Amino acid sequence: MPHAKAAEQATGVPASFILGQAALESGWGKGEIRNADGTPSFNLFGVKAGAGWKGGTADARTTEYEGGQPVKQVARFRNYGSYTEAFSDYARMLSNHPRYSGVVRTAGTAESFAGGMQRAGYATDPQYAAKLARTINHTLALQRAMG
Numbered sequence: 001m002p003h004a005k006a007a008e009q010a011t012g013v014p015a016s017f018i019l020g021q022a023a024l025e026s027g028w029g030k031g032e033i034r035n036a037d038g039t040p041s042f043n044l045f046g047v048k049a050g051a052g053w054k055g056g057t058a059d060a061r062t063t064e065y066e067g068g069q070p071v072k073q074v075a076r077f078r079n080y081g082s083y084t085e086a087f088s089d090y091a092r093m094l095s096n097h098p099r100y101s102g103v104v105r106t107a108g109t110a111e112s113f114a115g116g117m118q119r120a121g122y123a124t125d126p127q128y129a130a131k132l133a134r135t136i137n138h139t140l141a142l143q144r145a146m147g
Contacts, residue, residue: 003087010091013107016143018090020110020136021045021117033060033077042080045090046123049076056080065124110136 004015004022011018025046026032033041041058049057056079063070080086094100103116114132117123125131 003083007087007091007094010088011094011104013094013104013113016140017107017110017113017136018087020139021132023139024132024135033058033079035079041077042083042086043077044083044086047078047086047090047093049078053078063125065126068126110140 001015001019004018007013007018008015022044023029026044029044033043033046035041035058043058046062049055057076058079059074059076061072062075063072064075065071078086078089080089094104099120100117100122103113103120106116107113110133111129114129114136117132118129122128
């Protein structure tokens with residue numbers, strides 16, 4: 001939660017939305033991307049390592065959707081030294097990448113945030129917005145139950 005709160009301060013996106021996305025992308029922490037030697041990559045958000053990424057990487061099997069059809073492939077993901085680094089990089093990406101600026105400004109509800117992330121191209125799954133909104137709402141319910 002402290003990492004999500006820091007990301008909320010940096011982006012304006014509610015911490016519960018950020019935690020929901022981390023939960024969805026990592027399978028509630030059970031499907032975290034691992035390095036070749038089995039150590040964690042700390043990449044809870046499934047952020048890929050594009051050409052501009054200067055840090056370490058981890059290759060992992062993933063499902064991408066092409067023409068609405070699932071395709072299994074190996075992709076290169078960002079590797080972080082800690083969860084603090086992962087949350088900071090995620091916040092930086094949301095704040096600084098032009099394709100997410102509109103999402104950040106209109107993240108009033110789980111549904112608006114999730115729909116915005118899908119429209120911005122965060123994931124290729126055609127059901128991503130529905131899955132993300134459902135996971136965020138589950139996260140909100142858990143937070144309410146914990147008081």
